[in-house]
Amino acid sequence: MKWFLHVSMALLFFVFSGCAVKKEITRSEAYVITIKNKQIALSDTGFINHGTAYDSVQIFSAGNLLFHLEVMGNYVCMDGKCLDRLVFNQNFFQAEHYAELMQDIMAQKPIYDGKFLRQTSQGFEQELTSETSHILYKVEKGHSSFKDTQNGILIRLKRLP
Numbered sequence: 001m002k003w004f005l006h007v008s009m010a011l012l013f014f015v016f017s018g019c020a021v022k023k024e025i026t027r028s029e030a031y032v033i034t035i036k037n038k039q040i041a042l043s044d045t046g047f048i049n050h051g052t053a054y055d056s057v058q059i060f061s062a063g064n065l066l067f068h069l070e071v072m073g074n075y076v077c078m079d080g081k082c083l084d085r086l087v088f089n090q091n092f093f094q095a096e097h098y099a100e101l102m103q104d105i106m107a108q109k110p111i112y113d114g115k116f117l118r119q120t121s122q123g124f125e126q127e128l129t130s131e132t133s134h135i136l137y138k139v140e141k142g143h144s145s146f147k148d149t150q151n152g153i154l155i156r157l158k159r160l161p
């Protein structure tokens with residue numbers, strides 16, 4: 001009976017600890033985040049967290065979590081539903097894009113390996129056109145705007161002091 005109790009406790013420990021895996025966050029920044037596509041339209045205060053092979057966006061309103069997006073390994077999880085990065089891009093952006101697009105936008109890095117990059121006095125901007133999208137991307141002093149005018153996509157990040 002004692003052995004059964006020990007084994008049961010050990011199994012319970014492993015089952016419940018598996019759900020509590022912590023991701024190491026190395027940098028967290030507060031933003032006013034606007035996200036608009038065909039499925040969602042949100043604009044509120046949130047956080048962008050960066051870690052080792054991990055990035056996330058969280059949008060809050062009145063202390064409640066409205067939106068949670070995580071990029072981990074080959075997957076992007078939005079509000080608990082995980083998809084392969086390319087499948088996520090097709091669903092979220094309504095067009096095919098390279099796998100790391102969302103991560104580059106969250107990190108405010110040039111997209112598409114800096115294709116059509118124009119330096120400005122405050123940062124950079126890019127304009128890319130394809131059969132399925134027309135992208136205007138601008139990053140200046142901690143603020144960024146990603147617009148796909150053909151598909152009605154907007155991601156705007158404005159860093160809070």
